[in-house]
Amino acid sequence: MSYSEANSSADASKLESLSKRLDEALQSLAEAPDFAKPMKLGRVFQATKRVLMQEGGCALVEQRAQRFEEAGIFQGSDWANPQFLVPSLSTFALKSPQADTVVIEAISELRLLAIAMGDYEHPSMSVEQAHHYLTQVLAINLELLFGTAGEEERESQGRLAIISRSLVKHLAERIGYEHVIDKLIDEIWRILQQRPIQVDSIKQMVTQIAVCRANPDIDLGSSGQGADRLISSLYGTTQASREDPGIGIYLERLETMDAGALQYEATGFARAMHDTGLVSPYHAVLVRHLLGHSTHLLGEALGLSSTGRDCLLCYDELVQAIVGEAIHPRTAQGIYGLALMLERGILYQPPVAPALWRQVALPLSHYSRERLNLAYGDDPSPRARLLEGVLCMLGQPLGVGQGNNPTCQSARAMSMWAYNDPDYLLQMVVWAARDDEIIIHFEGQPISSMASLSGVATSLPIDLDPVSLLVVPHLDRIYAEMGRRCVGREGDPHRWVNPEFHGWWSGRGFRINVDVATGQLEDLEDFLRHFYASYHPYYNGNQPLIHPQPAGIAVTDSAARFIGWHAITILRVTLDPQEVMRVYFFNPNNDSGQNWGDGVVVSTSGHGERFGEASLPVEQFASRLYIFHFDPLERGELATVTEEELQRVIGHVHRSWGADRVPAMEFQASTGVDSSAG
Amino acid sequence: MAKRETVNRDPNKGYVALLGWSLNAVEAADRFDRRYVVVAPEWAEAYCKEHDIPYVPWNFERLNDRSMEIAQTLQDMGVDVAIPLFEETVEWAGAINSVLMDNPRLFGQAMLLRDKALMKRRAQLGGIRVGIFEEAHDKGDVIRFLKRVNQTLLKLDGDPNDPIHLKAFDKAGCLGHRVIRTPDEVDSIPEEEFPVLMESHLDGWEFAVEAWIHNGKIRFLNISEYVTLGYSVFVPATPELEQYREAITRQIEKLIKTFDIEFGFIHPEYFVTSDGEMYFGEVAYRPPGFKVFELLERAYGFNAYQGMIMAFDPKTTEEEITAFFPKAVVDAKGVAGCFGVYPRRRVVSKLEIPAETEDHDYFESHELTPPVEETVTKRTAFGTHWGLIYFFGEDPHVMRDLLKHQEDLDFYV
Structure with a gap:
């Protein structure tokens, strides 16, 4: 037996004896009544810590993930509700000098891994959610995966860093090492396609990828190629900012440029911004510099079409004032907002300017x-x-x-x-x-x-x-x-709240397909016919939707299990490029691209969606709808939806959130509808 | 989350009151088959309500005119016996039990067990060997005692003195325990600590015993070995100490007889000198400090608090209690020990468990917390450690040496 073999078998027996200690500690936590659990945590944390310090420790904890959670390790802590965990916070926890914080974070991530791998069926987290979450955690913590330990880490964490590093490595190995970065880049592009206002966390991830790629100690292999455009839209977008020179130097360069060179910079930034939705801090320096120089170049820097340019020329002074006040390197995203606002032409509405x-x-x-x-x-x-x-x-x-x-x-x-x-x-x-x-x-x-x-x-x-x-x-x-x-009124309060809260244009007519008291489905067929009659151009006299309308959907996870009631806005119902009638809607959730199970996958691009829109074919959309509004004076033809189409929709309902809501003798009421908490 | 299991509580078994707040004791009672109620100060009320823990509020100050009230309340509830969890509740248990059991003698017994000077006298009267002791009312008494003890030992002026020990009359364990070697050190004793009990120092092996007593008989006897007093303890003891088990058992029987103890739990301390002679130190009628109960559970698997509830419960049957306790030493799955950490430096900034401790096979867990202040208060008395470290393993000798070795390590740097 060679030395290393002897060593590894010694490690194995060490891990075995530690796992026995861990199991005993878990047992004692599990058996303790709730009030006594806090006393048992220390032993579990410390046993887990020692297991995690060993080679193979992460796998061991992953296998026990469900037992950890059921024993009550997360009880009363932020980790108790994995669906609310914020990936970007994982960095702070994993870099914490407090052993218990590192350990509970590690246990939680390994629990999510077990969920993502399908080994642990969690009541409030689906396989996809867990997978999605972990991809983001990996993205945020790329440095731990590839980087070498810095002085700061050694000083503050000491040996604890072993746990954070081996955890991230284990996650990457299980989720698929080589795909992490490429998946992440795909993910970033997918989210950017929806053009969210908040892009701080995306910028953070892009920066992470850039840092890893720039570090000669990190070998990313062939992955990460797709990040070029993302990185260049933030750093080194144009000729004069190529090597990320810093804002002071860039400004000096601008001051010596002629109109041609400025034009070149302006179009470079504009193209990158409209490509990705991300705005480089250097862009802000340019835009401020152009103030007072040339409205024409400002229009170029904003990447405006003739509509936007027209608007800029009409409201030149206002735009100057806005840029002067709002646009700084740290508020560079405002440039994108400004450009799109001008394109929308809303400044022509008298009160807006x-x-x-x-x-x-x-x-x-x-x-x-x-x-x-x-x-x-x-x-x-x-x-x-x-x-x-x-x-x-x-x-x-x-x-x-x-x-x-x-x-x-x-x-x-x-x-x-x-x-x-x-x-x-x-x-x-x-x-x-x-x-x-x-x-x-x-x-x-x-x-x-x-x-x-x-x-x-x-x-x-x-x-x-x-x-x-x-x-x-x-x-x-x-x-x-x-x-x-509305307490005490019969039926769902959204009937009265929605129109009063949102505006006169949201219909006073109201339909719901769930009985509020029992949570059972009610009048499903009529509900659907009525929805088609109000919204579907084939059934409402080919009338495109005029005003955005609030609606309520029953969100389901990828296994089509009911998750909760959610508020959305129906924006358009129209044919997509493939001649399929689709509902385009706004979902205030931060990422609209969701898999709702039973074949219902919400699309955010590729089916004629505008930035930020989500869409589904009418049938699929109708199968998740539970509340909609309509104008009581404009009723369409109720009867003409074909029986087959109707049955297809109802099938979707019964196979997903409506599965235990079918009002039959054998089904009893369980969940009522109280509010559409989003 | 996990719903609390509702244990079937047997109405034919006793109904016990726990005096004082100890989460470990409450947990044990909650998971046991007897009805129980926690008697604790009002600050425990919200917690008990939240967690559905049966509770009666009571502030354990000195016994006073209202003392009957709590006894009456418990009697009306049908409680059979009160169990003291802390030194301060021992006399309350005596007072309450004398009512519940209609036995006034129990109160006197409790008072005896609460006062170290009275306790020693009683032991002496019962023919138990004790060291030289005296009560001190001021610093002068201490200096006189120190001198006299050392004269007795035939020391000359200038020879290093043998130390004497000072203990508060009525505090638990090491609290207020000081060692005095020179008259100068007497000045460091604050006036408010008087009166105190003074004892000569015995060069010997100090150890503690935990004994569960029911119907006047010892049901389980554990010997806890101290590695260094105030620092560390482990169970079961090494064979070197266990060889005295027979002799120790006889000593405990003597103690039971002398103090007329019919039921409950005692925790005496002894010295055994090199010639095998036992000297009685003191005895307490409540669970020991230093988490010995937890160590026992780790070593043997039985819950020491539940054992205590059985020992106090007058309705416990002979068969039940015999079946409950394991056989000492042979039934132990291993040796469990703990070490009390004191910072060794005067200025500390953080908690850093030495790798050799944490990586040791026997290491189990610790309850140390990061320092709140940088300057360490100079230690004047025993008993104020910053937290415990737990160990568990096979070999009592390895355990003993491991615990001893911890004294040379820095946990706060």
């Missing part, structure tokens, strides 16, 4: 400044941040995301206003940012966001774009208060 002038000089309340500083730091100023956010929201109304908060209705409302009623949105922003109070009327009664104490979300959200950050808490409280005022 004056409202933007107000926004440029808006005094912010102390509280608003604090909130913005807390979320984004104080450079540039909170007002600049907010204005950047306003530009992005008006430019990308379908890029609004709810973050990790149960506030889908508020996110949906803001998106809808940005899309359909921009000056109303600007008014909301002013009330929230300047006055710390929003009042919306409900059936003639004013509801103040100051008077209502609690919203759907129990804590103030922080992971949002600047506008949502200030406005959502107000909207959320008002929405919740409207719900409270």
Whole structure:
């Protein structure tokens, strides 16, 4: 037996004896009554820590993932609800100098791995969700995977770093080592295709990939090629910024350029920005530099079409003022928002331009400044941040995301206003940012966001774009208060809340296919016929949808299991390039591309979607719909949907979220519909 | 999450009250087959409510006029016996049990077990060997005692003194325990610690015993070996100490007789000198510190608190209690020990478990927390360690040496 063999068999027996200790510790945790569990955690953590320090330790913990969770290791901690975990936070946990933090994070990741591999069927997390989450964790922690330990890591973590590194390595091996980066790049492109307003985490991932590629110690092999465009849109976009020279030097270079060279820079940035939706900080330096130089070059730098250029020329002064206030290297995304806003032509609506002038000089309340500083730091100023956010929201109304908060209705409302009623949105922003109070009327009664104490979300959200950050808490409280005022009414409160909350254009007619009291399906066939009659151009007299309409869907996971009620906006119903009738909708969830099981896969590109839209063929969409609004005066032909089509839709319903809601004698009521928490 | 199992509580068995708050004890009772109630100060109320733990509020200050109240409350509830979990609740248990069991003698017994000076006298009267001891009311008493002890030992002026030990009358274990060698050191004793009990130092092997007693008989006897007093303990003891088991058992029987103990749990400390002579140190009528109960569970697999509940419960049957306890030493699955960490440096910034400790085969877990202050308060008395480290393994000698070795390591740097 060679030395190394002897060594490895010694390691194996060491791991075996440690695993015995771990099993005993887990046993004692599992047997303890809830109140006594905290006393047992230390032993489990420390036994796990020692196992994880060994070669093969991660695999051992992965196999026990379900037992860990069932024993109650996550009870009462942030890790108890894996569906709410934020991948980017994993970095802090894995780099923590506290052993217990590293260990519980490792256990949690290995649990998600077991879920992703299909070995552990988790009640609140699907295989895809877990897989998706882990891909992001790997992306954020690429450095741990490929990089070598720095001084800082050694100093703060010491031997603990072994755990973080072997964990990330194990995850990558199990998920598929060579594909990690390429998958990640595909993933980034897929998300960028939806043009979200918030791209900080994407920028962070792209930066990570760039750092790894630039490091000679890291061998990525042939993977990572697809990242070129992503990296170059942030760093080294143009001739003069190629080697990432730093903002000062770049500005010096600009100052010596003639019009031709500036034009070259401008088109380079514009092309990259419209390609990816990401804006380089150097782009902001250029745009500021062009202020006062040439409106023509500014238009080039924004990459405007004739529509946008026209708008820029009409509102030249306003745009100058906006750029001067809002566009800085750290708020570079505002350039993209500005360009798209100009393209939309909404400045031609009479109230919008004056409202933007107000926004440029808006005094912010102390509280608003604090909130913005807390979320984004104080450079540039909170007002600049907010204005950047306003530009992005008006430019990308379908890029609004709810973050990790149960506030889908508020996110949906803001998106809808940005899309359909921009000056109303600007008014909301002013009330929230300047006055710390929003009042919306409900059936003639004013509801103040100051008077209502609690919203759907129990804590103030922080992971949002600047506008949502200030406005959502107000909207959320008002929405919740409207719900409270409907307590005691028969049926679903959305019937009254939705039109009052969103705007006059959301239909007062209301249909729901679930009995609120029992949670059972109700009048499914009529519901579907009515939906077709209201929305489907073949059944409503070929009338395209005019205003965005709030709707409710039953979200299911990839196994078609019911997850929850969710708020969306129906935007368009029309034929796609393949001549399939599709519903195009907005999902305030941060990533609309979801697999809802039973063959229903929500598409975000490739079927005629505009940026930020999600789409499904009408049948599939109808099979997840549970609430819609309509204009009671415009009823279509109820009867003409073919029986086959109807049965196909009903089949989808019965095979997914409706499986245990079929009102038959043998089925008993279980889950009622209380609110569509998003 | 996991729903709490509802254990079937047998109405034919006793109904016990736990005096004082100990989560380990509550857990043990909760998982046992007897009805129980926790008697603890009001701060425990919210916790008990939240977790559905049967609870009666009571503040254990000194016994006073209202003491009857709690006894009455428990009696009305149908409680059979009260079990003290801490030194401070021993006299309460005595007072309550004298009512519950209609036996006034129990209260006197408890008072005896609460006062170290009275306890020693009683032991002496019972023919048990004790060292030289005296009560001190001020510093002068201490200096006189120190001198006299050393004169007795035929020391000359200038010879290093043999130390004397000072202990509070009524505190648990090592709390307030000081070792005095020179008259100068007497100055470091704060006035408020008086009166104290002074004892001559015995050069011998100190160890502790845990004995569960029911119907006047010892049901289980454990010998806990101290490696260094105040630092470490392990169970079962080495064969070198276990060879005295017979002799120790006789000593405990003597103690039971002298103190007239019919039921419950005692935790005495002894010295055995090189000639095999046993000296009685003190005895407590409550669970020992240093997590010895937890160590016993680790070593033998039985829950020592549940054993205690049985020993106190007057309705426990002979068969039940015989079946419950294992056979000492032979039934142990291994040796469990723990070490109390004291920072060795004057200034510390972080907790760093030495790799050799953490990587040792016997290492089990620790409950150390990062330091809250950088400057370490100078230690004046025993009993204020910063946390415990647990070990478990096969060989008592390896355990003993391992625990001893920990004294030379830095856990806070």
